[in-house]
Amino acid sequence: MRALCWNGINDLGVETVGDPRIVNPHDAILHVTMSTTCGSDLHFIDGYIPTMRKGDVIGHEFMGEVVETGPAVKEVRVGDRVVVPSFICCGSCWYCEHDLWSLCDNTNPKGELQEPLLGYQTAGIYGYTHAFGGYAGAHAQYVRVPHADTDCFKVPDGVRDEQALFLSDAAPTGYMGADFCDLQPGQTVAVWGCGGVGLMAQKAAFLLGAERVIGIDRFPERLKLAREKVGAETISYEEVDSVLDVLKELTGGRGPDACIDAVGMEAHGTGVGYAYERAKQALRLHTDRGQALRQAVLACRKGGTLSVLGVYGLMDAFPMGAIMNKGLTVRSAQQHGQKYLPRLMEHVVKGELDPSFLATHRFSLEDAPRAYELFKKKQDGCVRAVFLPN
Amino acid sequence: MSDTIPQPGALSPTAPPRGVLPGRRDGRLSPDDRLPQLASALVGGALLTLGLRRGRLGGVAMALAGGGLLFRGTRSEPEPHVRKHGITVRTLRRQRGQGAQVELTVLQRSLTINGAPDALYRRWLEAETLNQVMGHFADVTSPRAGQQHWKVPGVFGKVLEWDAKVVEEHPGELLRWESVGGTELPNEGWVRFRRAPRDWGTEVTLRLVFDPPGGVVGEKAVKLLGAVPAALALKALKRFKSLVETGEIPTTRPNPAAREGGYAS
Numbered sequence: 001m002r003a004l005c006w007n008g009i010n011d012l013g014v015e016t017v018g019d020p021r022i023v024n025p026h027d028a029i030l031h032v033t034m035s036t037t038c039g040s041d042l043h044f045i046d047g048y049i050p051t052m053r054k055g056d057v058i059g060h061e062f063m064g065e066v067v068e069t070g071p072a073v074k075e076v077r078v079g080d081r082v083v084v085p086s087f088i089c090c091g092s093c094w095y096c097e098h099d100l101w102s103l104c105d106n107t108n109p110k111g112e113l114q115e116p117l118l119g120y121q122t123a124g125i126y127g128y129t130h131a132f133g134g135y136a137g138a139h140a141q142y143v144r145v146p147h148a149d150t151d152c153f154k155v156p157d158g159v160r161d162e163q164a165l166f167l168s169d170a171a172p173t174g175y176m177g178a179d180f181c182d183l184q185p186g187q188t189v190a191v192w193g194c195g196g197v198g199l200m201a202q203k204a205a206f207l208l209g210a211e212r213v214i215g216i217d218r219f220p221e222r223l224k225l226a227r228e229k230v231g232a233e234t235i236s237y238e239e240v241d242s243v244l245d246v247l248k249e250l251t252g253g254r255g256p257d258a259c260i261d262a263v264g265m266e267a268h269g270t271g272v273g274y275a276y277e278r279a280k281q282a283l284r285l286h287t288d289r290g291q292a293l294r295q296a297v298l299a300c301r302k303g304g305t306l307s308v309l310g311v312y313g314l315m316d317a318f319p320m321g322a323i324m325n326k327g328l329t330v331r332s333a334q335q336h337g338q339k340y341l342p343r344l345m346e347h348v349v350k351g352e353l354d355p356s357f358l359a360t361h362r363f364s365l366e367d368a369p370r371a372y373e374l375f376k377k378k379q380d381g382c383v384r385a386v387f388l389p390n
Numbered sequence: 391m392s393d394t395i396p397q398p399g400a401l402s403p404t405a406p407p408r409g410v411l412p413g414r415r416d417g418r419l420s421p422d423d424r425l426p427q428l429a430s431a432l433v434g435g436a437l438l439t440l441g442l443r444r445g446r447l448g449g450v451a452m453a454l455a456g457g458g459l460l461f462r463g464t465r466s467e468p469e470p471h472v473r474k475h476g477i478t479v480r481t482l483r484r485q486r487g488q489g490a491q492v493e494l495t496v497l498q499r500s501l502t503i504n505g506a507p508d509a510l511y512r513r514w515l516e517a518e519t520l521n522q523v524m525g526h527f528a529d530v531t532s533p534r535a536g537q538q539h540w541k542v543p544g545v546f547g548k549v550l551e552w553d554a555k556v557v558e559e560h561p562g563e564l565l566r567w568e569s570v571g572g573t574e575l576p577n578e579g580w581v582r583f584r585r586a587p588r589d590w591g592t593e594v595t596l597r598l599v600f601d602p603p604g605g606v607v608g609e610k611a612v613k614l615l616g617a618v619p620a621a622l623a624l625k626a627l628k629r630f631k632s633l634v635e636t637g638e639i640p641t642t643r644p645n646p647a648a649r650e651g652g653y654a655s
Contacts, residue, residue: 018647
C-alpha cells in the first residue's frame with residue numbers, strides 16, 4: 001500500500017510499504033477514508049522528539065471503514081464506519097478502567113524507551129515515534145487498529161466524515177483541556193493557540209459553561225475562525241505590547257480563571273526571550289520553547305487552573321515559583337479520547353458541535369509532503385490538511 | 391514483606407538498606423565519595439540530553455545510558471562487593487571454593503496487575519503461560535507439571551539450555567523453581583503474588599537469579615544472555631500483565647514501514 005513516511009528530519013515521502021495484517025486477536029484492519037495533520041507531528045518532523053526511524057509510517061488522527069477483524073473482536077464488524085482515538089488503549093487495565101486512557105499499561109510494546117524520561121510507560125500512539133510504541137501510522141491506505149472493540153467508535157449515519165474525523169484527536173484533546181478547568185458559570189477561559197486543538201478547547205469551554213473565552217494567536221485567519229466559528233474574543237499577540245496587560249484589562253484586573261496551553265514545545269513568541277530560546281533550541285541545548293506556557297502561567301488569576309495540552313519534552317526556566325506562589329492548579333494529560341468520544345459524538349449529532357471547519361485543505365495521499373509543508377508554515381490559511389488516502 | 395510466606399532460598403528478596411556504607415552507619419558520603427557520584431550524574435545528564443537530541447534510536451540508547459548513569463550517580467554503593475544496576479538488580483561477587491570469584495546476577499522487579507492473587511497464580515501455572523511470558527528471551531516448554539525446559543538463544547548463535555523443576559509451591563502466593571542437572575548457567579527464580587491496596591489488584595514480583603560456576607566459563611555464560619539482562623524480569627512481568635489483562639501481548643511485528651522490505655517492528 002501507499003503511505004506517508006518519515007525519512008529523516010524535515011524529510012517526508014510517500015512510499016510503498018507492506019499492507020498491515022491482523023497480528024493480535026483483538027486487531028482490526030481499517031481502510032482509511034480520512035486522516036489529518038496534527039501540530040504535534042511537527043515536533044518529530046522538525047527533530048525535537050527522538051525515536052523516529054527512517055521509513056516509519058506517520059499519522060495518528062483518522063477514521064475509516066473496517067475491512068477485517070481478528071478472532072477475538074466481538075462488536076466491531078466489517079463495513080463499520082468508525083473513528084479511532086490516536087491513543088491505543090486496552091480497555092482493561094487499571095488506567096483504562098479509571099478513564100485515564102492515554103496512560104494505558106498494555107499498549108506500548110517499547111515502554112522501556114519511555115521509562116528513563118517519564119519513570120513509567122504510557123499508552124502507544126499510531127505513527128508517533130518508537131517511544132510511543134512504534135505503531136505504523138494512519139496516513140496510509142490501511143491501518144491496523146489493536147483492541148478494536150475498545151478503540152473503534154461507530155459514526156452514526158447522519159454524521160459526515162469531516163465532522164467525525166476530528167473526534168479522533170483535536171476535539172477530545174480540546175474538550176479534555178476545558179474539562180480540566182472545572183468551569184463554573186460566569187468564568188473566563190484564555191486559550192493559547194487557535195489551531196485545531198486550541199479552537200476545539202475554546203468551543204468546549206463554551207459547551208462546559210464558560211461565559212467568556214479568549215483565543216490568543218498571531219495568524220489573522222485563525223483568530224477569525226475563533227471569533228466566527230467559536231464565538232471567542234481574540235488577541236493577536238503580535239499586535240499588542242503585552243498579552244498579560246490585555247488579559248487583565250479584559251477581566252477587571254483579575255486575570256482569566258483558567259488558562260489552556262494548546263501550543264506546546266515549538267511556541268512562537270516575540271522579543272528577546274523568544275530569540276534566546278529559538279537559538280538554544282536550534283543548537284539543541286533543550287527541546288522546548290515555552291513562551292506560550294510561561295505566559296499562561298503568568299496571566300492566570302491567583303488560585304486559577306492551568307491546563308496544559310501542548311506537547312513538551314524537557315523545558316528549562318519553568319516558572320514553578322509563579323505556580324506555587326499563586327496557588328495554581330495544574331492539570332495535564334495526553335488525550336483520554338475514549339472517555340470523551342461518546343459525548344462529543346452526541347454533541348455532533350445534536351448539532352452543538354461541528355469540527356469540520358478545521359478542514360481548510362484537502363489533499364490526496366500522494367501530495368501529503370506538500371500538505372505538511374503548507375500546514376507547518378501555516379500558508380494559505382491552513383488550519384488542518386485532510387488526506388483522502390483511497 | 392509478608393510474614394506468612396517463607397522466604398525462598400538463601401537469598402533475601404529484599405535489597406540491603408540503601409545508602410548505608412560499611413563503617414559509615416549514618417549512610418552519608420564524605421566529600422571525596424561524593425565527587426565521582428556528582429561526575430557520574432553530570433555525565434549522565436549530558437548523555438541524556440545528547441541522546442534526546444539525536445532523534446534516532448541510537449539517540450535513545452544514549453539517553454538510556456545517560457539515565458542509567460544518572461541513576462547510579464545519585465545512589466551510594468551499599469557494599470563494596472555489590473555492583474548495583476538498579477534497586478534490585480545486582481551482580482554479587484562471591485567467594486566460592488578455592489577463592490574463585492563468581493558473579494551472581496539477581497534480577498528482581500515488581501508490577502501491579504489487575505486480578506486476584508489466586509487467579510494470577512493459576513494463570514502463571516497454565517502450560518502455555520511461561521513460554522509466552524518469557525518469549526522475549528527464552529523458549530520454555532513444560533514436559534510435565536512442575537517441570538520446565540528452558541532454551542535461550544544467546545548471542546553469537548550460542549544456545550543455552552537447562553531443565554528446571556518447581557521446588558516450592560504456596561498456592562496463590564509463591565512459586566519457586568530451580569535449574570537441575572548440569573548447565574553452564576545454573577539459575578533459580580520465583581514469582582510472588584500479594585494483594586495490592588484498594589482496587590489495584592495484585593503486586594507480582596519476579597526474581598531471576600543466575601548463579602554461574604566460577605571462572606571465565608561462568609562469566610561468559612551470563613554474557614550470553616545479552617546486553618541488558620536487567621530488563622528481562624520487568625519485560626517478562628509486563629508480558630504476563632498484558633496477557634492476563636487483555637488476552638494478548640502488544641507487538642508491532644510485523645508493522646508496515648518503508649524499510650526492511652516493507653515491514654519492520
